[in-house]
Amino acid sequence: MKHQWVACVTHDIDVMSFKGFKHHGYSVLGAGIEVIERHRSFMNFCSFVRRIYSSEFNNVDSLLLADGDTPVTFFVAMQQGNGITYTKEDIEPVVRWLTSNGVEVGLHGQTGDLQEQHDSLTDMLHSQPHGIRMHKLDFRNLLGRFLDDIGYLYDTSIEVPDKFKLFMLNDKTVEIPLNVCDSTLFQKKKMDLSIDDAKYMTREMLELAKSQGGVFTILMHQKNYSPQYPRHFEWFNWLIDILDRDKTCLKLTCSVVAKYFMAKELPYQESRK
Numbered sequence: 001m002k003h004q005w006v007a008c009v010t011h012d013i014d015v016m017s018f019k020g021f022k023h024h025g026y027s028v029l030g031a032g033i034e035v036i037e038r039h040r041s042f043m044n045f046c047s048f049v050r051r052i053y054s055s056e057f058n059n060v061d062s063l064l065l066a067d068g069d070t071p072v073t074f075f076v077a078m079q080q081g082n083g084i085t086y087t088k089e090d091i092e093p094v095v096r097w098l099t100s101n102g103v104e105v106g107l108h109g110q111t112g113d114l115q116e117q118h119d120s121l122t123d124m125l126h127s128q129p130h131g132i133r134m135h136k137l138d139f140r141n142l143l144g145r146f147l148d149d150i151g152y153l154y155d156t157s158i159e160v161p162d163k164f165k166l167f168m169l170n171d172k173t174v175e176i177p178l179n180v181c182d183s184t185l186f187q188k189k190k191m192d193l194s195i196d197d198a199k200y201m202t203r204e205m206l207e208l209a210k211s212q213g214g215v216f217t218i219l220m221h222q223k224n225y226s227p228q229y230p231r232h233f234e235w236f237n238w239l240i241d242i243l244d245r246d247k248t249c250l251k252l253t254c255s256v257v258a259k260y261f262m263a264k265e266l267p268y269q270e271s272r273k
C-alpha cells in the first residue's frame with residue numbers, strides 16, 4: 001500500500017538517573033499532587049519515591065523496545081546545566097549502545113558554545129550529527145551564525161501543534177516542526193491534561209496530519225517512559241500502537257525525513273505533482 005503520511009518519532013535525553021534530579025522535593029511534591037488529582041495511585045507514588053532515592057534511572061533500553069520497528073531519533077546533550085544533569089562521560093556508553101543498534105543520534109543543544117557541543121558529539125559518533133534539537137526548545141539560541149556555519153541538515157526545535165509541513169530555515173537546513181510533546185501535554189506548568197484529553201487531542205492532530213499527507217513529529221522524553229509517570233507512559237504506548245497498526249503511515253527518522261523533503265518525495269509533495 002502506498003504511504004499517505006509520515007510519523008517522525010523522537011526522544012530527548014535530559015536526565016540519566018533520578019539522583020540527577022536537582023530538586024527531589026519538587027518532584028515528590030508534584031507526584032503527591034498527582035495522587036490528589038487522581039492522575040497517579042498511592043502505590044505508584046510510593047514506588048516513585050523509592051526509585052528517586054535509591055536506584056539508577058535509565059529508560060533508554062525499555063523505550064527502544066517500545067519503539068519496536070519504528071525508526072527513531074534520540075537527542076543527547078554534551079553539556080550539563082539548565083536541567084540536564086549528566087556529563088559527556090555518562091552519556092557516551094549510551095550513545096555507543098544506540099549507534100550500535102543502528103539508532104540515529106542528534107545533538108540536544110544547550111545554551112553555551114554550540115560549536116564545542118557539536119564537536120564533542122562528532123568525536124563520539126565518529127561522524128557529524130545530522131541535526132539538532134535545542135533543550136527546552138530554546139530556538140533563539142540557535143539562530144544566527146552557528147546554524148549557517150555548521151550547516152545541519154535539519155533542526156527540530158520549533159513546537160507548532162498544527163503545522164505538518166517541513167520548510168527551509170536557511171539555504172542548507174530543513175525545519176521539522178515538532179507537533180506533540182509529552183511534557184507539553186502533562187507537565188504541571190503546561191497543559192496538565194488527563195490521559196483521555198491527551199489522547200483525544202493527539203488523535204485530532206494525527207487525523208489532521210494524515211488528511212494533509214503531512215509529517216507528524218512526536219517527542220517522548222526518555223525520562224518519562226516509565227510506570228512512575230503513568231500518563232506519559234500510557235500515552236506513548238497508545239500512540240506507538242496506533243502508528244504500528246496504520247499501514248498508510250511511513251515512519252522515518254529526522255535525517256531521512258529531511259532528505260525526503262529535499263528530494264520532494266514526501267506524500268504531500270507527491271500529491272502536488
Ligand SMILES: [Zn+2]
Pocket residue numbers: 012013014108134135136
Ligand atoms: Zn531537553
